[in-house]
Amino acid sequence: MGRVARIRAGCFALAAAGLVTALAAAEPHGNAPQPKVDAPSLSLTLFADQDDDDNNGVADGRQAQVRGAAASDVRWIELGHPQKLLSVQGSALRVIVGGRPLHGQLEPARRVRRLGLQGVTGGAGEVRLSDLTVNVGVLELAAVDDHGARIDLARSHASISRVLPSELAAPGAPPDADALRWIVIGPPVALPRRVSVRSTLPEGGKLDELSRVALSKATCPPHTATGLACAGTPPIRVTSDRVDRSHPGSAAHSLLGEVGGRIDVAAGGHAVASLRVGGPRRSALGPIARYRAHLRVRVVRLMRGGSAPIGGSTQGAIAVARHEVRSASRLWGQCGIHFGYGKLLDVQVVDPPPPHMLAIGCDLGLPASGGQIAFRAGKRVVKLKTHAGQTPIQIADALAASVRRAGLRAIVSPNPRTSLGALPTADVLVRTQRGKMIRLAPIAGSPLSSDRTLRLCLGEVNLTDGLDHFDDFDAAAGTVEERILLKAFGDSDPTTIDVFIVPNFARTGRIGESFLSSPDASIRNTVIVDRAAVQAGARSYALAHELGHVLLDMPGHPDDYGVDHPSSLMDADAADPTIFGPRRLSVKECVRALRESGPGAAVPLLEKWPLFTPVK
Numbered sequence: 001m002g003r004v005a006r007i008r009a010g011c012f013a014l015a016a017a018g019l020v021t022a023l024a025a026a027e028p029h030g031n032a033p034q035p036k037v038d039a040p041s042l043s044l045t046l047f048a049d050q051d052d053d054d055n056n057g058v059a060d061g062r063q064a065q066v067r068g069a070a071a072s073d074v075r076w077i078e079l080g081h082p083q084k085l086l087s088v089q090g091s092a093l094r095v096i097v098g099g100r101p102l103h104g105q106l107e108p109a110r111r112v113r114r115l116g117l118q119g120v121t122g123g124a125g126e127v128r129l130s131d132l133t134v135n136v137g138v139l140e141l142a143a144v145d146d147h148g149a150r151i152d153l154a155r156s157h158a159s160i161s162r163v164l165p166s167e168l169a170a171p172g173a174p175p176d177a178d179a180l181r182w183i184v185i186g187p188p189v190a191l192p193r194r195v196s197v198r199s200t201l202p203e204g205g206k207l208d209e210l211s212r213v214a215l216s217k218a219t220c221p222p223h224t225a226t227g228l229a230c231a232g233t234p235p236i237r238v239t240s241d242r243v244d245r246s247h248p249g250s251a252a253h254s255l256l257g258e259v260g261g262r263i264d265v266a267a268g269g270h271a272v273a274s275l276r277v278g279g280p281r282r283s284a285l286g287p288i289a290r291y292r293a294h295l296r297v298r299v300v301r302l303m304r305g306g307s308a309p310i311g312g313s314t315q316g317a318i319a320v321a322r323h324e325v326r327s328a329s330r331l332w333g334q335c336g337i338h339f340g341y342g343k344l345l346d347v348q349v350v351d352p353p354p355p356h357m358l359a360i361g362c363d364l365g366l367p368a369s370g371g372q373i374a375f376r377a378g379k380r381v382v383k384l385k386t387h388a389g390q391t392p393i394q395i396a397d398a399l400a401a402s403v404r405r406a407g408l409r410a411i412v413s414p415n416p417r418t419s420l421g422a423l424p425t426a427d428v429l430v431r432t433q434r435g436k437m438i439r440l441a442p443i444a445g446s447p448l449s450s451d452r453t454l455r456l457c458l459g460e461v462n463l464t465d466g467l468d469h470f471d472d473f474d475a476a477a478g479t480v481e482e483r484i485l486l487k488a489f490g491d492s493d494p495t496t497i498d499v500f501i502v503p504n505f506a507r508t509g510r511i512g513e514s515f516l517s518s519p520d521a522s523i524r525n526t527v528i529v530d531r532a533a534v535q536a537g538a539r540s541y542a543l544a545h546e547l548g549h550v551l552l553d554m555p556g557h558p559d560d561y562g563v564d565h566p567s568s569l570m571d572a573d574a575a576d577p578t579i580f581g582p583r584r585l586s587v588k589e590c591v592r593a594l595r596e597s598g599p600g601a602a603v604p605l606l607e608k609w610p611l612f613t614p615v616k
Contacts, residue, residue: 090125157278202260279336335590353488357459361392371451396426459484466506
């Protein structure tokens, strides 16, 4: 990481009285004033370039070509005139000429005007030119996990903590498997006293920072060369939300992070190493990097042309909805799962749909006994005779045919049988030939259905009294009001998750619900939350919780019949805005989410989203 720094070396007079050594700053980055070199000896200190700035999965210091982003940590020396490159000593660094590293044997009589120095590992080296000798000390930065194992900066990643900070954990609790210590390896006199640790967003830009983290004497990682010493930070946690980040027990060694972003470590104000942020590094499925779920978010106004339930305006509502999704992404980042941002996220503010749906059989699903169905679809009249013994689904098919004969489009959407229903019901949605929802209404002086046993319900959305929500008896199908709302704006892609934000639910006590995928379901992989859920924020993280039901394919909660864990995101009833509240996901839950909703699932809601996307 970091910007390219250059040193310009002038012509050196060997006859000058004495040798003057110019010592560069300990960090090889930034735009500090370039030292004026007027003697044939130069001493520099570099950091080993072991991260992956060009994002191709190969450490920059091991690449055969060092150009573009891969060269961002190279220390360049501009020579006053072409000089002959005589030798390169030591394995701690390599010389870059014309984008190609030179190491060991050199081309005979090679003359260079511009020289790049790239650290490879902790230690020292020397570069001799015809008029200049460059002595180089190389510091190495290592990320070390709770087992003392090094994390490969180019091919592995940091992960988001899922446990309480050590100061708040129960006695005897294991160490945080996701926290990392950052250890500087090098000559004892060259070790810095402190570093800064910064996190960045997936799309770029600063997210959070721990400045001036003190280094203390540390045990060196295995295979450290003799003569080198080590200094390290305390274990630093990457956290998913600001409540965890800012708690007094964790603020000094925690920082916000997001899957797809990076953790940058800086010395002297300039970044010297970088590590991506992904999912758990250890699980039953192996390392989990990053996955993405596709959301379609619809914020529903209270009434047609009315105000949005959140944000105060259309643009405000979109901004608040995006923030809610971002918060859910940070929590599910504990599993390496993200829901998108910016143009990757589909958010719209919509009016409640007009009454364009007929629920055949309503919720009871009784068979017909004979009669007539009659209604208006815009200016058209649609009629259908029913016969004894016909099922709601049979009548729905016949009614759809009548609608089509009237020159309109009809969609038949069967529903699963409710626990109190005799038969499955079906909904008929009516639209114009261009797909616009058309208003349905009874014919004046005539009921929708004269059939004594076959009920018809006109689907209407009236949010002024709250959205009528399902209970234990009709959870599989949803209420008529839910069905017309969700079917009006849902898509036909089973691999997306539809999210609806409504003003409020009817009656009190509910702020969110979800519909899972099942073979006979007409509403699948759908989440509804209301304004109270958004206002609750960190007390319950309702959107992230309801998305969890969908991703885990879990209608219940782990504590319904087991031990209560109020700090679990999937807890049934926790509402706590503190660090002990519902925000944590276990590695087992991450594994279940990938097995139930990952690329190998029957309905794959999660797709691989590589952390390694090469940049030029």
